[in-house]
Amino acid sequence: MAVAGQTFGIVGALAAFPRRLAAREVERQLGHLRRGITRQTSHLVFGRSLLSKASEAEIEARFDAEMDQNRRPLSENGFLRLLGLMTAPEASALSRQSLLDQSRLAARTFDLLSLFDAFEHDSEPFSFRDLILARKYAGLIDSGATWSTIARSVHRSGSVAALTALSLHHERSDTIYVRRAEGLSELDGQLLFDLGAPDDAELEDLFARAEVAEEEGLCDEAAALYQRCLAIDPTDSVAAFNRANCLKAAGRQVEAAHDYIRALKLDPSFVEAWFNLAGLMSERGRVDIARRHLQKAIEFDGNYADAIFNLAKLEFDADNLGEARRWWRRYLELDKDSEWARAAERGVQFVDLHLLPRTAG
Template identity: 90%
Template sequence: MAVAGQTFGIVGALAAFPRRLAAREVERQFGHLRRGITRQTSHLVFGRSLLSTASDAEIEARFDSEIRQNRRPLSENGFLRLLGLMSTPEASALTRQALIDQSRLAARTFDLLSLFDAFEHDSEPYSFRDLILARKYAGLIDSGATWSAIARSVHRSGSVAALTALSLHHEGADTIYARRAEGLSELDGQLLFDLGTSSDAELEDLFAEAEAAEEDGCYDQAAAFYQRCLAIDPTDSVAAFNRANCLKAAGRQVEAAHDYIRALKLDSSFVEAWFNLAGLMGERGRIDAARRYLKKAIELDGDYADAVFNLAKLEFDADNLAEARHWWRRYLELDKDSEWARAAERGVQFVDLHLLPRSAG
């Protein structure tokens, strides 16, 4: 699949490759890489650091959410292979279903292990070594291990394929062991392609702190954290956008407008930034600017129902009734059942009643 035109998001720090190099390669291939998720995100890369910063339940919920949103989850190795930065091992003709059937691993467990590169291949076709690994993992699961304990441990061997020659065991702790002649030992070894830097990890930690502060309503503190993120990576449009949201929530409207514009300078296709900037301009009475920015958001994403509704309301408030009706009708094509849809229906009816006498006259 071509990278051009696709938008990639990353959650968690990458262990296999520095994010800045991945971003450079994605841009070189005419794609886009953002931290986190926006409406245009088509692929989400799950960084292996999630295994140490998020619970199993949080990771599983995130995985399920991406599937429901029709985004394609990618493992780190899957991402690198898609970019052409990592070769694909020799494959056999084994399908995902064949591997699941022959190993007796639950399908969900298999998918989560694949997501964190516990197999040679990240997608079909799988190799015979992948089948051996799947059977070993099924035995570990049966003995009480969790999928995350396996995923955290396997990369310590240096090469996942090397695990096919080891006898793997799980004995109560959250770690997988290999039985060797001298007894049980951890799967020690350097992480595969461990090229990350401390600045990558620092940036991920800062971004997580910023998100937590924002969620707790500590907007000034969150804005300060996002600013530190931007000091490390000035090209991060999502950090600029999030900072703008925090500044707006803190009542710092002029600064918020500056950071929305900053996000758009970094990524002119950032639909949510156009939308939120339009809202800010509307609140400040700059109706022409708000109209322009809403139309830009709709131009980029014609199914952005919130932008369509807000544009209809803006036109209605400006007494442009025909335009308001046009956009409310468009909204009803996107949403037929919500409270907003009922408001749009009332808007259309109101305009029809007021335009009818003019048409008749």
């Protein structure tokens, strides 16, 4: 699949490749790489560091949520192969279903292990070595290991292909062991690629702390943490956008507007930034500017229902009834069942009643 025009997000720091180099390559191929998730994110890369930062349940919930949004999940190796920065191992004709049938590994477990590169290939076709690994992992699962325990352990041996010749064991711990002549030992070794620069890990940690503070309503603290993210990576449009949201929640509207504009300078197609800046302008009585910002959001995303509804409401309040009706009708093409849809229907009915005498006359 071509990278051009696609928007990539990353959750968790990359272990196999520095993020800044990946970002440079994505941009070179006319794609976009953002930290975090936006409406336009089409692919989400799951960094291996997530295994040490989040629980198994949290990772599964995140995986399910992204699948529900029809985003394509990518492993680190899958991401690098898509960019042409890593070659695929030997080709094979094994389909995913064939591998599952022959290994008896549960499909969901297989998908989660694949997400963290526990196999040679990250997608079809799979190799015979992938089948051997799947059978070994199925045995470990049967012995009580979890998929996350396996995923955390396998990269300690270097190339996962090397595991096909080893006898793997799980002994009621969070570690997978290999049986050697001298007894059980842990899987030792270096990662296949160099780790990213210290700034990469620091940035991921700061961003995660900022997100937690934001979720807990600690707006000033979150804004300060996002500012530290921007000091490390001034090109991060999502950090600027998130900081603006925190500043707005803290009542610091002028600063919030500045950071929304900063996010848009970094990424002019950032529809959520256009939408939120429009809301801020509307609250401050700057209706014409708010209208232009909402129109810009819709220009980039014609199915952005929230922006369409708000534009209809703005036109209604400005007594532009024909425009209000047009946008409410468009909203109802996207949403027919919610409370907002019922409000849009009432708006259309109200406008029809008021415009009818004028058109009849």
